[in-house]
Amino acid sequence: MFGAPVQRREDPRLVTGNGRYLDDLGQDALAAAFVRSPYAHARILDIDVTDAIEIPGVIAIYTYEDLDAKTAERLPLLIPHPDLTNPMTGYCLAREVVKHVGEAVVMVVATDRYVAEDACERVKVDYEQLPVVVGLEKSRAAEVLVHAEAPGNVAAHMVQEVGDAAAAIATAPHRLSLSLQIERSASMPMEGRGVYARWDGDEQSIRLYSSTQTSTGVRAAVAAKLGMPLAKVECIAPDVGGGFGVKIVHPWPEEVLIPWAARRLDAEVKWVEDRREHFISSAHERAQLQDVEVGFDDAGRVLGLSVKFWHDNGAYTPYGIITPIITSTQLLGPYKPGAYRCEFFSMYTTTVMVTPYRGAGRPQGVFAMERTMDAIADYLGLDRTDVRSANFIQVEDMPYDHGLLFQDGRPLIYDSGDFPASLAKLKALVGWDDFAAYRTQAEAQGRRVGLGIGCYVEGTGVGPYEGGHIQIETTGRVNVSTGLTSQGQGHQTVFAQIVADELGVPIDDVFVTTGDTRRFGYAVGTFASRAAVMSGNAIALAARNVREKALRIAGEALEVDPGDLEIVEGIVRVKGDSESSIALATVAVLSNPLRYAFDESAKAATQFVGSGNTDLSKPPVAEGEEPGLEGKDFYSPPRATFANGMHAAIVETDPQTAEITILRYCVVHDCGRMINPMIVEGQVHGGVAQGVGGALYERMVYDDAGQLLNASFMDFLMPYASEVPHIETDHLETPSPLNPLGIKGAGEAGCIPVSAVIAGAIEDAEGFPITSMPISPDELWDLRRQHAEGLIPDLRRGSRSVATTTRTTQTTPIA
Amino acid sequence: MSQTTRTNAEPLVEITLRVNGVMRTAAAPARRLLSDFLRHELRLTGTHVGCEHGVCGACTVLVDGMPMRSCLMFAVTAQDHEITTVEGLAPAVEGTGNGTGTYTMSPVQQAFIECHGLQCGFCTPGFLTTITAYLQENPEPTETEAREAISGNLCRCTGYQNIVKSVLRAAEINRERGASA
């Protein structure tokens, strides 16, 4: 099963409309809606709910004044860091000030969402507008402070350094500087956030459903905020319609307020956000301004690299500075610069907060590095893949220690990867060496085409841990649970594949539960491409524990050495003698000495029946043993395991309209051993589509007043199938030496280098540098104008004009 | 404080529609969107809501066999029409959820499973209804046509590659099933 493209166990349920997403639950619950700030920065002077409370069907209306105990305190800072000197989180309902359009001010609970929205409209809030801070330039200038506690609008300032980059650059044979920019996008899952809470007055307990990437995280945070024992709070992630990072943030104000209201009203309460709410009150990511200085030699080897960037973290920092830390570390990619310095400022603006979105800072880092590599190649007149190759960490260098700390607080050490082999595959796939000839042909037809490339490394499978629990029932059914969550990654299939292999049972007998604190209470969550690595390994280890126990019990029953036994299709049998066998289901019966036989099969475990060779001098359950056929284990890695990939694209730009078409998109990825290649490829496809969106279509547009101008799908342009090219893939497997299964994560791979690749391809087509992404046809058209007016320099390898071709690079002969 | 007269509770309309071949009646306010009526009044939660402004297509159902956005219709307007939701695409469904039941699949549903055409599954019902209607009109699409046919529905998970494959595979299954009928 491991390595097989098994069809997904989730699918029959989902394609027949039998999914259970958050809003499918709690059909009789009360509905919550929120009055959200219409201003980017304002003081709240007064809130008047008298008109709203009169509407029939309105149950309650709450403001900050109603919050008590810990719910009235700020939301937690999830990931503190010594360099995050001026962190700030919000309140569940705004207290005196609002710091971005969309911040929750008033909660209305009503009989249904329509009525709740009616009431929200009638709530009158008096605001005194304050000056706003939008964009990194304004934030840096700091004429207005977002938070008085953060001078200069700086939340964090961090420097990581290995060697003396400044000296290396100064003494290098060649030097370049680049100024780069990436703009905001967002995860934008098709299902928004939702929370559904049931208060049980008899048990004084809460059952909470949330469309979250971390049910254990939400549970702990909610218990803390509501002052309840952990044992009295359960959290379940139902089917979740996509996460991509935005749903790892917790607790959202709503995740606290909905159970709080449920307890207060002794009722079931549900909140399901609408699309506009998602735009203005969840989280965004990607905006950075970057300055790069690089010193290099004649072969393009980077002797010193110094990067300084400003990261827009929006109004609050509950997720700490994980994203910019990932930028600063993953920027290095598959390369080993002589000396490296990375400095960043994480800046406040009066906009929606910024927390990880698939890639989580890697796309920005890769953008900086890959633009730099292209710039070096152009400067020296070298092939862009030759320059990259000159800088690669080689296989013999592994494990390679960069001397930096990664986002898990552990050393940034690449464990494995064969970058030259990945590059060779990519060049073959896209036809790198044939491109010059292709371009000549295209130009003869008056067409403008370009080729771009991007390489990245992805630290996956970060800790602290995940766990797996396996239980074999007396029917032969195998229950598997792990605490992290699922949002479409096929966990119910891939984890079943692992267990089917480890235990030797039919995959149809294996049932996987994820994200339910009732079933597995210790977990971290699904993010950072970690689920397969973490839970996959934990489940494998748990399965091995169960298998060992099953073979021991079966060995006793069959009177053979466990070492002579194998399990095939759920039957334990002596190797080479299928006559001597016992069903795993029966082993499960025997594993639990019974007084009461609850069904026919259970009789075998009762005290007067049995195999006749029971050692009556020993207790039925031996010391250190537990009844039942269960196994639990945890996997906690010393550090992340590094996947890698390389993408290439051929784009065409229209000489008149500057419309950009991706003609080919090629991916080579290496995520170690793949549990289910079909699922891995699906992850890559989805990531590439988000990358294409982020390169050519998606941008959050804030105006100077801090209003999000495109807070709908009409104006925030996510790609349809028509905008996403056919994706060609090839792969490599360099197994991870760090975990028993040899696997690496693959969840974010697709989206990481796309902006870099597309920028490189457009630049190659146009003949002038592209330093800011995303790019629209209008923007490219305007850059052409600037270039024609001499405001933007040519690439050294030549400019392209519509009618003529003046190129100085050599065309390689067609193979 | 401004004054306001207490409004009456909203009047309800009794709405009857044929959904997946069965006459269904429920009372709801006139402003109830068809998407919400199907999901909440009728408890057919297979149709999903992604945007409520007609762009994402997750809410697409068949109205008299033609795909339409249920978030852009009022239930009261849909009366006297035949609605088909994702729950009505397969000939018959047995069993319960969570993988313990057995399901019979329509060709389009079967194709999605074979081709890994879904990941989180949230957008999927909208694609399934759209593609089911499309293949009835265009039983033998080319890959380009298949891609165009699905270019009115958003998916954030799959990158569309396998959905295009699913359309083509569904057309094939239709032919196979037709051949063996």
Next chain:
Amino acid sequence: MKPSTFVHHAPGSVDEALAVLAEFGHDAKVLAGGQSLIPILNMRLAAPGHLVDINRIDGLDTIEVTADAVHIGALVRHAQLERHVGAFTHLPLLRQALLNVAHPVIRNRGTTVGSIAHADPSGEMPAVLALTSGYVDVASSRGTRTVAAGDFFLGPLESALAEDEMATGASFGRFPAGTGTAFAESTRRHGDYALAGVATAVTVTDGLITSARASFVSVTPMPDVLDLSDVLAGSAPEDGDWAKAAELAREHVDPDTDIHASAAYRRMLVGVLTARVLAEAASSATVSDATNANATRA
């Protein structure tokens, strides 16, 4: 995003609908396809107290092709008109434009008359109404009237319909024999609102162009018609001075800048698209309009 409450009227006839409008027109909207109206209601950008749902009215879904025109009722869905063989045969511009209206699923429900009444400057069908010298059938309890395209659109999202009036149909004029038409628009994504669009009709008589006219999408506050005949008349259909015509088109339009594109870019697009569709229309004009079988996407 749920709409505010409204009183729902479901008249069974045009007269009933007009009676409702007579009484509540100042606070009412007519609901036909709803593909433009319902998003607005869902976002609470409008909250009419009354909705006049005309979907029950019989007889409003007819398409009639006469010697002079294609006439459609208020409940003709875009998809229905798009597929209508007679309409396509005698006025191919309809399908050429309709293929660019949103997505097929939206076209299954949205109505062409509704689109015209909505008077969105980004609407394709208002531009087509203008280019075909069409008119709108308007009714109220006070009587009926027809309003020519040139008088119907008063501004962005503003039509000549009075509060108590409803559009019951529209008529698109057919072109003389020997006319070829073409439509093209540029969008950011498939099915999006056009950054710029151009519809054109070129008439060729005895091997020479005698008339060329264009109307625009998204780049004029209201649809209007630009007569390019002076520049192009007398040329052979392969030899028109498309560049000059494009320049006139660029000068004629008045685009805005928004988050998707600048005014300058849209103006440039108008030039590129105009040249392209004029050439296309001219070349198809040499084939008689009865055999004009190519309806292509922009």
